[in-house]
Amino acid sequence: MSLEGNWFSESARGYAMSLEITEKLHEEESSYQKIEIYETKSFGRLMTLDSLVMLTSRDNFVYHEMMTHPALYNHPNPKDIVIVGGGDCGTLKEVLKHDTVHSATQVELDERVTRVSEEYFPELCESNNDPRARLLFEDAIAWMKNATHNSLDVIILDTTDPVGQAKRLFTEPFYRDCLNALREGGIVVAQSESPLLDLNLIVDMRNEMQKADFVQIQTIQFPLTTYPSGWWTATQARKGQKFGDFREQIARHKPFPTKYYNADIHKACAALPQFVLDAL
């Protein structure tokens, strides 16, 4: 019953997802965490942080596209974007596909994540030299507290799980700093874990966003094979106004390719399972 051969496993609360490993390509202890890169048998490369899956070559497109395009097409004219975390640069790359974007600032604590990604996931880093991109390596909590009032259109919280340091990124004081930094109609979108395994966390996050005076909150769902339960969510919150219609015609004729996202998926991803609705 045990897995034969060489596998990376991430397990929690009685569930585990494993990928067969052909080679360990890299391992280091950065100032913040242990970063490892593996070559897998069928999911391309795998990056782990403190032994938790951060991404694989094969399925990261679902996550990066769904963290980016629903929020950016929900916004009528997203010009100035901040990504919190996102050190692998996959979200940055998706953001920069939008020609409305004037600036995209990635605020990642651990520069080593980005340097390792540049080496092992070059396809995610190919827009890092876009003149609109700015890569900062500092604490996002402090950065957001000092951000200029009314200066941003979309904030993407591409963070690790809400444990340890990252926990503060899921609470009202930080969300209030995000609200303050956003322009009227601005949107914050946060990865919000598994609906099957972490439903309470989604409820809590939404409450914290509400306490921070966001006007409307919307959770979307998508599959994500290599994250716990294979099923993930992102939660968007809007400043000053409700979510209106998204820019559907533009999304339907977007000038860049995607592998998961399209305009129909945009409409569909906000439909939530009954047990999630019942909990909210």
Add this chain to the structure above:
Amino acid sequence: MSLEGNWFSESARGYAMSLEITEKLHEEESSYQKIEIYETKSFGRLMTLDSLVMLTSRDNFVYHEMMTHPALYNHPNPKDIVIVGGGDCGTLKEVLKHDTVHSATQVELDERVTRVSEEYFPELCESNNDPRARLLFEDAIAWMKNATHNSLDVIILDTTDPVGQAKRLFTEPFYRDCLNALREGGIVVAQSESPLLDLNLIVDMRNEMQKADFVQIQTIQFPLTTYPSGWWTATQARKGQKFGDFREQIARHKPFPTKYYNADIHKACAALPQFVLDAL
């Protein structure tokens, strides 16, 4: 890196899903396969057939609801239903929630699957004594070949993976027998594996359905934690007509509870990822 403790793992092609086991409750070799029941730490009970996950207490609701309600609400008046396979009786239970249904016939090869389910998943078998239910234990290929022409409204192919015997349930001759047994406007719905891992199989199945002269084919997607990749599909095909509007108002006010399905999910599940659309 290996899993500590007692785990059941299902692995294929470099990916594995594992559940922590607290006890093995049952094991037998039926005439057709090895049937095992485990108590898991966090997913309730687990049934495996030949060491492949058939279902768990915790997440089977997604599968059973999505195999049933989209097809039954797509049909204007589903009266006579056949389930092929489905020995755990979870699909049968969902079908019998519909008051349009006059008869629901489950054609399962292995009676032992049903008997074991009655003992270990009684919540799935609570409608087995409904006067509209008929449980047959025989070969579905032969059954469908002899089925009365124009006698059924929905056929649900709740089968195992297309390997060995079950392979024939994914090919044109069997689909043609289904078509023959369906009334005009009737719908066949088949579980159609993982879009991430088995995209070719979905394409092949749809081609076989087309060859069998179904007028329109529609694949839907949903998360499913304990099946490979945590991401699954079902494929519906309609006899004689295209899929029209589903019975939305009735679905929106259905008189029975569901945990995953609702009318918004119905509309959403037919939106397919771009890489799937590109392959179809």
